[in-house]
Amino acid sequence: MPNPYSDGSGGEVLQITNLIMRYDQPGGGSLTVLDIPEFSIGTGEQLAMVGQSGGGKTTLLHLIAGLLAPTSGSIKLAGVELSTLSEQGRDRCRAANVGYVFQTFNLLPAFTALENVQLGMAFGQRPVDTARAKDLLDRVGLSDRMTYKPRQLSVGQQQRVAIARALAGKPKLLLADEPTANVDPASADSVLDLIINSCRDEDIALLMVTHAMEVTERFSRVDRLDEINRVLLATQSEN
Amino acid sequence: MWLIRIAWRNFQYRALSSLLTTLSLTLGVALVVLVLAVVGIVSEAFSRNAQVGYNLVVGPKGSALQLTLNSVYYLSQPIENLPFTEYMEFFDKDTRAKMVRTYGGDPALGERAGKYSAHTNGGFAIPLALGDYLGEYRVVGTTPQFFEDLRYGPELTEPFSFREGRALKSYTEENSFFEAVLGFRVAKTMNLKVGDTFNSTHGDPEGMGHGQGFVVVGVMEPTGTPNDRVALVNLEGFYLLEKHAKPLNGDEVIAPATEGIVDAKGFKQITIPEREVTSILIRSGNPMLGVVLQNTINESLRAQAAAPAGEITKLMDAFIGPVLTALLVITLITCVVAAVGVLVAIYNSMNDRRRDIAVMRALGARRDSVTAIILAESLLIAVIGAVAGWLLAHGTIWLASGVIEQQVGIQVGIFSVSEYETWVFPLVIMLALFAGFLPAMSAYRTNVATNLSA
Numbered sequence: 001m002p003n004p005y006s007d008g009s010g011g012e013v014l015q016i017t018n019l020i021m022r023y024d025q026p027g028g029g030s031l032t033v034l035d036i037p038e039f040s041i042g043t044g045e046q047l048a049m050v051g052q053s054g055g056g057k058t059t060l061l062h063l064i065a066g067l068l069a070p071t072s073g074s075i076k077l078a079g080v081e082l083s084t085l086s087e088q089g090r091d092r093c094r095a096a097n098v099g100y101v102f103q104t105f106n107l108l109p110a111f112t113a114l115e116n117v118q119l120g121m122a123f124g125q126r127p128v129d130t131a132r133a134k135d136l137l138d139r140v141g142l143s144d145r146m147t148y149k150p151r152q153l154s155v156g157q158q159q160r161v162a163i164a165r166a167l168a169g170k171p172k173l174l175l176a177d178e179p180t181a182n183v184d185p186a187s188a189d190s191v192l193d194l195i196i197n198s199c200r201d202e203d204i205a206l207l208m209v210t211h212a213m214e215v216t217e218r219f220s221r222v223d224r225l226d227e228i229n230r231v232l233l234a235t236q237s238e239n
Numbered sequence: 240m241w242l243i244r245i246a247w248r249n250f251q252y253r254a255l256s257s258l259l260t261t262l263s264l265t266l267g268v269a270l271v272v273l274v275l276a277v278v279g280i281v282s283e284a285f286s287r288n289a290q291v292g293y294n295l296v297v298g299p300k301g302s303a304l305q306l307t308l309n310s311v312y313y314l315s316q317p318i319e320n321l322p323f324t325e326y327m328e329f330f331d332k333d334t335r336a337k338m339v340r341t342y343g344g345d346p347a348l349g350e351r352a353g354k355y356s357a358h359t360n361g362g363f364a365i366p367l368a369l370g371d372y373l374g375e376y377r378v379v380g381t382t383p384q385f386f387e388d389l390r391y392g393p394e395l396t397e398p399f400s401f402r403e404g405r406a407l408k409s410y411t412e413e414n415s416f417f418e419a420v421l422g423f424r425v426a427k428t429m430n431l432k433v434g435d436t437f438n439s440t441h442g443d444p445e446g447m448g449h450g451q452g453f454v455v456v457g458v459m460e461p462t463g464t465p466n467d468r469v470a471l472v473n474l475e476g477f478y479l480l481e482k483h484a485k486p487l488n489g490d491e492v493i494a495p496a497t498e499g500i501v502d503a504k505g506f507k508q509i510t511i512p513e514r515e516v517t518s519i520l521i522r523s524g525n526p527m528l529g530v531v532l533q534n535t536i537n538e539s540l541r542a543q544a545a546a547p548a549g550e551i552t553k554l555m556d557a558f559i560g561p562v563l564t565a566l567l568v569i570t571l572i573t574c575v576v577a578a579v580g581v582l583v584a585i586y587n588s589m590n591d592r593r594r595d596i597a598v599m600r601a602l603g604a605r606r607d608s609v610t611a612i613i614l615a616e617s618l619l620i621a622v623i624g625a626v627a628g629w630l631l632a633h634g635t636i637w638l639a640s641g642v643i644e645q646q647v648g649i650q651v652g653i654f655s656v657s658e659y660e661t662w663v664f665p666l667v668i669m670l671a672l673f674a675g676f677l678p679a680m681s682a683y684r685t686n687v688a689t690n691l692s693a
Contacts, residue, residue, distance in 0.1 A: 059688075062691070091600070091603055108248075111245075111248055115248070118241075119599070119602055122602070123605070123608060169602075
């Protein structure tokens with residue numbers, strides 16, 4: 001089935017132009033958190049983005065995923081301009097093109113490992129592919145834990161289920177928000193391997209946000225948010 | 240399909256809370272279904288009892304409802320008595336003359352036809368005499384005609400049949416004037432069977448016992464009518480009990496009986512002036528003209544005629560209907576309270592599941608999808624509660640069906656559905672949708688970015 005939320009060009013999976021994100025302040029006025037003139041990720045490209053806490057990394061991921069709408073500017077995801085879409089359209093675009101790995105895993109506690117992975121496909125246009133869900137769990141080494149609930153899994157296992165879930169819908173772009181922050185160092189390496197290798201195998205672009213420098217060593221492209229976000233640039237120059 | 244599955248998983252995940260809210264809804268639905276069943280059974284019992292095979296009850300002037308209650312249902316106190324001559328007005332000249340010859344009385348009574356006799360030609364007039372008790376049950380004096388002419392059942396085609404014995408007779412060598420037939424509940428409760436003798440009490444259940452007893456010659460099969468709760472005795476024997484004959488004042492014209500019976504102990508039928516009846520069950524020859532007969536009787540000085548079906552409908556409308564409606568409203572409120580419980584349970588859980596909702600949104604779920612999941616959860620509770628409540632109510636009805644049949648003669652099966660019951664399910668679904676609406680809106684408004692970062 002052709003993806004209506006992709007132009008199928010195979011060029012850049014993400015293009016950001018003149019992106020501004022402002023929040024209204026309780027006392028009046030507004031706070032600009034992001035001002036990014038240009039940013040893009042190519043198809044299948046893997047990129048680590050580093051930046052200090054509170055620098056707007058998570059906000060950027062939410063904007064790319066269409067969970068937030070920018071104040072102004074353009075975000076093209078898989079060739080589709082998100083600003084032209086309704087919220088429902090952005091939801092569909094996200095379901096079709098974006099996989100999301102959270103720092104805190106965010107597995108749904110009521111569901112088994114297999115069901116959590118299936119949920120990664122449940123809201124898309126395609127039918128839920130149970131065979132792919134099982135295959136993904138097998139690839140992350142949890143074929144014997146499919147019926148386990150999240151509370152029955154170790155932290156590392158939970159993150160691996162979360163990775164399988166993010167890959168389940170065959171996204172074009174995987175957003176990973178500090179995926180190793182809550183796992184022990186030994187598990188962190190295997191989690192990183194899993195994400196990087198899986199994205200490479202499936203030709204999925206990867207944007208991993210982190211503030212851990214040891215993670216960035218695994219990436220050929222590392223962008224610093226404070227170099228592309230003019231708000232942070234201004235703050236630094238003031239200092 | 241996945242929305243239902245997600246809702247079901249949420250139901251399972253909060254098992255205790257889900258089960259408790261479902262249980263409260265189950266009990267609410269069961270109560271409504273049970274009350275509807277009770278309403279149905281009571282209405283059926285009343286309408287069935289009003290189908291008595293006669294269209295009028297004639298008695299002394301007074302409350303038509305009281306007349307109906309004491310003559311059809313054997314409840315309440317009789318108004319007064321009518322002279323036997325009122326009863327004779329329903330018979331032709333020959334029958335009246337024979338009554339005079341048999342019982343003794345004014346010969347003039349037999350020289351004319353009764354003034355209502357044209358109306359009962361092809362129908363019947365059956366006398367009832369009330370006033371005695373057997374335990375808590377009424378003892379009613381009547382004639383063998385009661386068993387010959389009256390029918391019961393939905394089509395009014397079933398004659399009284401006997402579990403044992405036979406119908407009473409006006410006179411037998413064996414039992415003289417003192418034969419009785421018992422309704423099945425009377426026989427069961429009083430532990431009486433054919434061949435036994437009982438002595439009725441005068442005036443009320445605690446009253447003085449009569450010295451003369453009646454011999455049970457028959458026990459009726461259950462009929463589901465008030466006749467299950469009555470002891471029918473021969474009217475002639477009833478008259479012969481102490482204080483049952485009307486005292487004579489000496490002014491009466493009485494020609495002695497020429498065709499009467501005197502038994503071995505010297506008992507003989509009493510004269511017409513000494514006789515009274517409490518009421519008369521009438522079926523007019525032409526039922527269409529029953530209203531004409533009713534009006535004619537009501538214009539007379541002494542008697543009134545009541546249509547039992549009409550009186551029962553009035554009683555239902557005036558008293559029982561509102562009580563049953565109030566009962567139904569109360570149980571419906573129980574359902575509403577249960578639905579509020581569903582609302583509270585789901586709404587309280589919303590705080591715990593905002594992150595889950597945000598995660599689902601991040602996975603591509605639309606706002607209306609997460610809204611639908613919450614509504615589906617509420618609907619699941621409603622469907623499970625409604626089905627369980629329905630089964631609980633019908634299981635209870637089925638378990639009580641034996642007692643119900645014994646008490647009111649109505650057969651109820653496990654799947655006997657009352658007229659309004661089909662509305663319960665849609666009503667519960669509506670309530671569940673209302674109950675789910677507020678939490679669903681909360682889910683709809685969940686801020687994804689905030690809750691993912693929380």
